[in-house]
Amino acid sequence: MMQLYDNPASPFCRKVRVVLIETGQIDAVEVLPAAGTALDPGQMPLAENPLGKIPVLTRPEGPALYDSRVICRYLDARAGGGLYPESRLWEVLTLEATADGIMDAAVLMVYETRCRPEAERSAPWIEGQWDRVTRALDAIEARWISQLAGPLTMGQIALGCALGYLDFRHGARDWRQGRESLAAWEAGFARRPAMEQTAPGG
Structure with a gap:
């Protein structure tokens, strides 16, 4: 199963969650809470994204993906969602x-x-x-x-x-x-x- 490091207040994370819902993949992802800043990385998934930013998507078939644009493009391709005509x-x-x-x-x-x-x-x-x-x-x-x-x-x-x-x-x-x-x-x-x-x- 994929895992999404997410914070509900982040608009970049929201983009990914909307794509998951719109493409019917929300049940294929475990959502994990993450929070932090450049001054205090807190719960940020630094091992998965050395930049210390979210969203981050882990997947069984390869390295973790980060940057919302990369993740959304991947999820759209995975589902054939047609969000990039x-x-x-x-x-x-x-x-x-x-x-x-x-x-x-x-x-x-x-x-x-x-x-x-x-x-x-x-x-x-x-x-x-x-x-x-x-x-x-x-x-x-x-x-x-x-x-x-x-x-x-x-x-x-x-x-x-x-x-x-x-x-x-x-x-x-x-x-x-x-x-x-x-x-x-x-x-x-x-x-x-x-x-x-x-x-x-x-």
Whole structure:
């Protein structure tokens, strides 16, 4: 059986759990809790991923896989899920990368306040991360909405998880303001059973 090192609050882990549900593989995985930071690796699976990050997926047939994009691509190939359609492959991969960038910036904002002593925190640095988020959201609203229609893709899953994380950790910043099309899409996508089952804090 495969094992997934996971933390329910992580949007990157959520991506993997959504893919497992959407591709019918959730019962093929044992979920193991993991938590830690660069300052204190805690329960992170360092033997499986020397970078000390999650998610990590162990599998009987080979070395452990890490980085959510690698794991999701593997799980999709394993199940023949079709989340990376050949006809739109580069668009799907770029949308997934954009969503992952939103997650990266949003997570770094959290780490700045949780991992640094108050006197060492940088408000301009935090706002610089939020600027990355807003530029990405504006680009999606302006140019990528058409990629959110049609059959389920990995780009849609990644974006849904990124937006869910913004609500979870940065809800007061109201990412929906001025982005009516993206907000409408998210409202519908969030109702997918896989998204409801993996909602952070749920």
